[in-house]
Amino acid sequence: MRRNGYESYHGRSRGRTALKVLIGVLLVLLVLSVAALFFLEPYIHYSADGVRVELPFFGGSETETEPDPPAGTVPIQITTPEPTPSPTPEPEVDFRGVQLPAAALTDGTAQTQLEANRGTAAIFSMKEADGTLGYQSQTTLGTSSDQEGINEAIQTLNGGELYTVARISCFRDNALPWNDRDLGIHSNSGNWRDDESVRWSSPAVESVRTYVAQVCGELAGLGFDELLLDNCGYPTRGTVSYIKSDSNYDPNTLTQTMEAFFQTLDQTLAQYPDIKVSVVTSLTVLGGGSDGSGLTLDLLKQYADRVYVQVPEGETVPTVEGLEIVPIVTQGTDTGSWALLS
Secondary structure, eight states, X not given: OOBTTBOOOOOOOXXXXXXXXXXXXXXXXXXXXXXXXXXXXXXXXXXTTEEEEOOGGGTOOSSOOOOOOOTTOOOOOOOXXXXXXXXXXXXXXXXXXXXXXGGGGTSSOHXXXXXXXXXXXXXXXXXXXXXXXSSOOSOSSSOSOOOTTHHHHHHHHHTSSOOEEEEEEXXXXXXXXXXXXXXXXXXXXXXXXXTTSOBBBOTTSHHHHHHHHHHHHHHHHTTOSEEEEESOSSOOSSOGGGOOOBTTBOTTSHHHHHHHHHHHHHHHGGGOTTOEEEEEEOHHHHTTOOOSSSOOHHHHHHHOSEEEEEOOTTOOOOOBTTBEEEEEESSOOSSSOEEEOO
């Protein structure tokens, strides 16, 4: 009802007041949201899986994490190669050579006989001091073995695990000078003979050197692991003073002649690079001296894989750098290297 043209006053509108309050609240929330956005920006991470917030005081890291790789990629793996270990050298086995009878080449008893004598290598005499050969050779000198199938039996034995050595009497050879005096070492009365009345062929004769090298080559071809050169040089036994100085024995060229022989042997054995060459020598030569054979320590170092030497009782085996030395004994032992030659 109006009085004096005025409507009565009913107070402020409640709707307008609520609207103002709502607007104020929204403004406050907007301000807080913007502030929060600036504050949280370092801790917001975007990835293919969405957006995540990592706060340091809730266990997150203060440093940025690496972004996840794109889908479908393969991570790169770096492999550091491990160093290749050096091979462990095989322990050296003592050489224990035992000379066996010729029958052991064919009767199947070589291994048994070797073990019975505590040996590790079977030695067979394949060229005797009388000049005969223990196998069938291509030589035409009449010294070859006439035993049927002997070469095949030797090859069969040598094809096994047994270590075999062919012993060769090089220049102590009764047959060659007997058949042809021009091939021998002489005295004033004819062919010179040693303390056992055995003739010697001369290393100074080229055909003699070639023949001995041929025998060595044939034995290498039969599969022997080692050639043992015995009586390899000029004679040192018997009455050496009775030897006549001539073209077959020149005291001034003994060493040069022996070097010529080793060179011929090297050429012959070139096709058998794995075979060992050993030489029987004396303590005098190993000590750097001369025993009249023409061998020297330098020659042995250059051409021999090992040497065999007779060591008198009470003396020790010498040590020579770069040269393996095997003492010749009369009885085998369970230790050390040795050779038992009959």
